Amino acid sequence: MTESTTMSTDPVRVEVFLRTRTPPGVVERLRDLVARARRLEATDSVTDVRVTNWAPVCPTLEELSDDGPSVAPTVATFRSWADREGYSLEPGFARRETSSRLEDCHAAEIQVPIVSVAVYEGERLQCVTPCADGERTYTVAECLEALERGVVGPLESGPRASRGGREPWIQDDTEPAE
DSSP states (O other), rough: OHHHOOSSSSEEEEEEEEESSGGGGGGGHHHHHHHHHHGGGGSSSSSOOOOOOEBBHHHHHHTTTOOOOOHHHHHHHHHHHHHHHHHHHTTSSSEEEESSSSSSSSEEEEOOEEEEEEEEETTTEEEEEEOOOSEEEHHHHHHHHHTTOOOOOTTTTTTTTOOOOOOOOOTTTOOOOO
């Protein structure tokens, strides 16, 4: 890995998103993941870690909120990154149709994963996990491992693997990293 790969002039921000309705058996693991993410602030590679709670949302109702939409635009930004980089956010992020019990109508609902991590370098979104490239799923734990190694950049072992000699976020054990 070259010096320019690990040292950027742009600050690195990590955003951790936790789904509000989470099974009780998962809470301790989430607590550990959040603590692990917060420890990254003590390193030179991450300047800020933010933890946000969110829930599945109906975008139509979210637009009516006095606070304005938050989940739908965030997921749209994540999808834009995934499309640009050649990844899929499915099945962690899903859009499904829900029906009303009172009327014969349907509405879209955005489902969010139990935990998700977004990594920004400056204002540029560099990575969202969980994500998949058609062959495998990249996890939040793998993303945190890469950040702990000081690697900041896209998932380079995925579909857009050629990134000008930058070290991969997630190394495939079957092939040596360049």
